[in-house]
Amino acid sequence: MKEIVNLPVSKIEEEEYHINMGPQHPSTHGVLRLLVSLQGEMVKSLKPHCGYIHRGIEKMCEKDTYPQVIHLTDRMDYLSAHINNHAVCLLVEKALEIEVPERVKYIRTIMDELTRIQSHQLWWSSFGMDLGGLTCFFYGLRDREMILDIWEETTGSRFLQSYNCPGGVMQDIHPNFQKKVHAFIKTFKKKIKDYDRLLSGNVIFENRSQGVGLLSKEDAISYGVTGPSGRGSGWSCDIRKVEPYSMYSQVHFNEVLRYECDTYARYMVRMQEMHESMNIIEQLIDNIPEGDHSAKMKAVIKLPAGEYFQRVESARGELGVYVVSDGNKTPYRMKFRTPSFTNLGVLDHISRGMKIADLVAIGASLDLVIPDIDR
Amino acid sequence: MNSFFKYFSDIFHGVKSLLIGMSVTGRYFFSPGQIVTQQYPENRKNLQMFERFKGEVIMLHDENNQHRCNGCGICENNCPNGSIEVIPVKITGEDGKPKRIIDKHIYHLGMCTFCGLCVKSCPSNALGFGQEFEHAVFDRSKLNKVLNQPGSSIIKGVE
Numbered sequence: 001m002k003e004i005v006n007l008p009v010s011k012i013e014e015e016e017y018h019i020n021m022g023p024q025h026p027s028t029h030g031v032l033r034l035l036v037s038l039q040g041e042m043v044k045s046l047k048p049h050c051g052y053i054h055r056g057i058e059k060m061c062e063k064d065t066y067p068q069v070i071h072l073t074d075r076m077d078y079l080s081a082h083i084n085n086h087a088v089c090l091l092v093e094k095a096l097e098i099e100v101p102e103r104v105k106y107i108r109t110i111m112d113e114l115t116r117i118q119s120h121q122l123w124w125s126s127f128g129m130d131l132g133g134l135t136c137f138f139y140g141l142r143d144r145e146m147i148l149d150i151w152e153e154t155t156g157s158r159f160l161q162s163y164n165c166p167g168g169v170m171q172d173i174h175p176n177f178q179k180k181v182h183a184f185i186k187t188f189k190k191k192i193k194d195y196d197r198l199l200s201g202n203v204i205f206e207n208r209s210q211g212v213g214l215l216s217k218e219d220a221i222s223y224g225v226t227g228p229s230g231r232g233s234g235w236s237c238d239i240r241k242v243e244p245y246s247m248y249s250q251v252h253f254n255e256v257l258r259y260e261c262d263t264y265a266r267y268m269v270r271m272q273e274m275h276e277s278m279n280i281i282e283q284l285i286d287n288i289p290e291g292d293h294s295a296k297m298k299a300v301i302k303l304p305a306g307e308y309f310q311r312v313e314s315a316r317g318e319l320g321v322y323v324v325s326d327g328n329k330t331p332y333r334m335k336f337r338t339p340s341f342t343n344l345g346v347l348d349h350i351s352r353g354m355k356i357a358d359l360v361a362i363g364a365s366l367d368l369v370i371p372d373i374d375r
Numbered sequence: 376m377n378s379f380f381k382y383f384s385d386i387f388h389g390v391k392s393l394l395i396g397m398s399v400t401g402r403y404f405f406s407p408g409q410i411v412t413q414q415y416p417e418n419r420k421n422l423q424m425f426e427r428f429k430g431e432v433i434m435l436h437d438e439n440n441q442h443r444c445n446g447c448g449i450c451e452n453n454c455p456n457g458s459i460e461v462i463p464v465k466i467t468g469e470d471g472k473p474k475r476i477i478d479k480h481i482y483h484l485g486m487c488t489f490c491g492l493c494v495k496s497c498p499s500n501a502l503g504f505g506q507e508f509e510h511a512v513f514d515r516s517k518l519n520k521v522l523n524q525p526g527s528s529i530i531k532g533v534e
Contacts, residue, residue, distance in 0.1 A: 068455035071490035135400055142411050156429040156504060162490040170491055174427070198396045203389035299496075 016044060023052050027130045027360045030370030034347075034359075041355050046348045054374040061334040066092050066301045067165055069334065074160040076338060077372035079119040080315040082111045085164035087321045090245055091310035092166040095303045095325070103291040104168045109247040110181070110284050111151075111163065113277040117188070118147040119315035120270045120277075123367045127267065128199050130364045131208055136199055143191050146184045150177065166301055168294025181285050185278050192274060200271065209263040213350045213362035216261055223346040227317025227339050228273060229366050232266035234259040239313035251283045263365040270367070302329050316340055316367055340372035424506045429489045432459075432482055433505040434522040441530045442523055444501035446477035450493035458486040459493055477523060484510060485518040 021027075021034040028034065031052035037044040057076060061069045066088070073084035086108055093100060121144045128136025148158040154174045155161040163170055199205050215225065220233040230237045238255045240248040256272040258265035303325040311320040317339030324333040343366045351359050415422075424430070436442050446463040460481040468474035494502045502522075512518060 064455050067492060068453070068490070071455060071488055071492075145411060152428060153425045154427070156425070156427040156491065157489060160489070165495070170495060171427070194399050198399045201392045202396050203392045206392075 015039075021359070023049075027363060028370070029126060029368065032344075032368065032370045032373070034363075036356065036359070038356060041357075043351050043354050043356055043359055046351055046359070048344055048347065050344075050374050052374065053371050055371075057375045058334055058336065061331060063330060065329045066303070066331070069331070070164060070166075071160075071162045073336075074162055075371060076336060076375055077314060077316060077319070077340065077369050078160060079122060079369055080115050080319075081160050082108075082115040082163060083312055083314040084319060085162065086112060086246070087310055087312040087314075087319050089164045089166050090312065091308050091321050091323060092301065092303065094310060095306075095308045095323075096166075096301070098167060098295055098297075100168055100295050101291045101293070102289045103293060104295070105246045106284050106288045107169055107173055107293070108164065109251075110281055110288075112246075113280050114147050114150065114181070116277045116315045117274050118144045120274050121147075123270060123315075123364075124195060124199070127364045128205075130360050131205060133199060133202075133205070136195075139191070139194065139198070143188055146180075146187065150180045150184065153177070153180070165294070167297040168292070172293040173288075178285055178288070181281060185282060188274075189278065192271075195271070200268070206264065208358070208361055209267060209365070210260075212263045212354060212358045213365065214261050215346060215350045219346065219349060223349065224342040225317070225346050225366075226342070227313070227315070227367075228256075228269040229266050229343055229346075230317065231256060232258050232269045232365075233261045237318065239311055239318055243311065245310075245312060247284060248280075251280050253280050263361050266365040300329050302327060303331070311337070314339060316369065316372070317343060336375060338372045338375065340368050340370075344368055344373055424508070427504070428506055428508075429491065429504045430508045431484055431505045431510065431520075432487065432493060432522070433503055434480060434501055434524075435503045436524055436527060437530070440524055440527045442501055442527055443499045443530055444477050444480060444523065445499060445529060446475060446480075447498065449496050449498060450502060453492045453496040455490060455492065456486050456488060458483045458488075476529060480522040482520045482522050483518065484520060485515060 017038040017040075019036050019038060021036050023031040023033040033049040033052065035047040035049060037046070055075070057072050060072055064072065070085050070088050073088055074081040076084055089108075121140045125137045125140025125144075128134075128140070151161055151163075152158045154177050155163040155170070157163075215229075215233050217233045217235050219225075220230045220235045225233070225235075226237045234257055236242075236255060236257060239245075240253075241255050253276045256269045256276060258269050303323070305325055305327040308323045308325070309320060311318055313319075318337070319339060320337030322333075322335040322337070323331045326332040347363065347366065351362050354362065413422075434442050434444060446461050448461045448463075451459045451461045460479075460483075461477065462479040462481065463475050464478035465473050465475055491504075494504060510518070
């Protein structure tokens with residue numbers, strides 16, 4: 001047995017100290033385990049350990065047909081479930097060269113933006129809670145409830161909707177849909193001012209987020225940090241602008257960019273994105289054209305042999321779906337490029353030299369969803 | 376001198392921002408407005424779910440205890456995780472020809488992910504979603520349900 005020696009105080013400060021953050025830590029929002037090396041209170045390095053919620057979704061996709069794959073993509077990034085569905089549907093439609101009805105494009109785009117708003121609302125709630133403001137958690141979830149109700153009425157589910165299917169959507173929108181979305185936007189425009197008054201201008205919040213976790217634009221590009229985290233570093237990487245899909249080429253919206261590169265910039269990008277998403281919904285909601293809610297599809301969908309790739313902008317960044325098909329009704333190989341996984345890679349780089357309390361703020365600002373990392 | 380003013384203005388702005396935040400919470404404290412929470416177990420009797428709510432998969436029966444399922448098994452093929460088992464049986468029909476009808480339509484609620492593919496793919500619209508959502512049981516085997524009611528038969532003309 002090793003002899004216990006009482007080191008002098010000066011030696012203790014030099015000693016490296018390893019702690020586990022997670023897999024059951026409340027601020028990791030799931031089962032992520034971070035092995036943190038500390039010197040005193042400073043983070044020297046950090047190793048993420050993944051795999052606690054690995055379900056083998058990519059392998060499961062290989063035995064499922066294309067319509068069946070969609071319900072699995074819900075369970076990757078559950079906060080942008082609708083956008084994940086959308087990516088697979090776009091890929092299947094691209095491979096089969098099917099033109100979906102105009103109405104479907106409108107419905108999908110509105111649903112995508114509602115998804116983005118509710119995801120950012122939940123992120124705002126948990127960000128406030130991680131930094132010690134429990135009030136944020138209640139206010140954020142209270143407003144998110146309105147979107148969940150809209151979904152429950154139209155799709156039947158609150159959270160994992162599986163609403164998209166190749167060629168269209170599962171069922172037409174509910175007659176109350178437009179009325180409820182209007183009511184939500186009217187309410188939320190008032191409530192989002194409260195968000196700013198409560199957290200954005202707060203002195204404690206500003207001191208804990210400004211200048212913390214600096215990620216330069218070059219690093220954001222080389223690490224592949226997409227989404228609001230990358231745009232907080234001034235990298236223009238919005239797939240809705242770079243490679244528009246569905247209705248995004250026909251609506252006017254600004255790509256939100258900030259150049260401060262810190263946690264506060266990533267926070268402000270998401271706050272602004274909620275305004276932009278409401279702006280997009282307002283342009284579309286009154287002009288949904290009449291028509292079918294789904295294109296005519298064959299009962300068994302077989303993709304022609306070849307390779308296909310489709311990317312969309314999910315609430316956390318770029319989601320890519322890659323499929324190798326051998327002409328059967330199930331994919332030969334399916335690969336998801338999920339945004340949370342690549343965003344996690346930069347956590348070690350930007351939290352070095354920061355305090356361990358700042359690590360919580362940095363992790364929250366990257367908006368990691370753990371099932372999206374492990375799949 | 377400059378740092379002296381900055382010190383006090385920082386304190387002033389800090390306290391001001393805290394007071395603004397307090398005013399938001401204070402306003403909700405004194406005027407809660409619309410109450411958003413529900414008294415769940417007490418309001419069970421008048422709790423109304425949305426009509427499309429996916430509580431569980433059910434087989435739709437009419438008032439004569441008749442359903443529309445002919446046991447084709449398309450729902451079983453479309454289910455991604457094997458929650459549905461269709462067990463058909465062969466009988467002799469009224470015209471003397473052998474006929475295939477459904478014996479048991481077994482639904483494993485514990486395995487269901489509520490993707491809705493069975494309901495969507497059913498060619499005779501025999502399946503639907505029920506509103507029941509309190510599925511907690513003490514034994515897992517109770518989650519395996521037989522969807523066609525005992526003594527039920529198929530509606531004439533659906534085969």
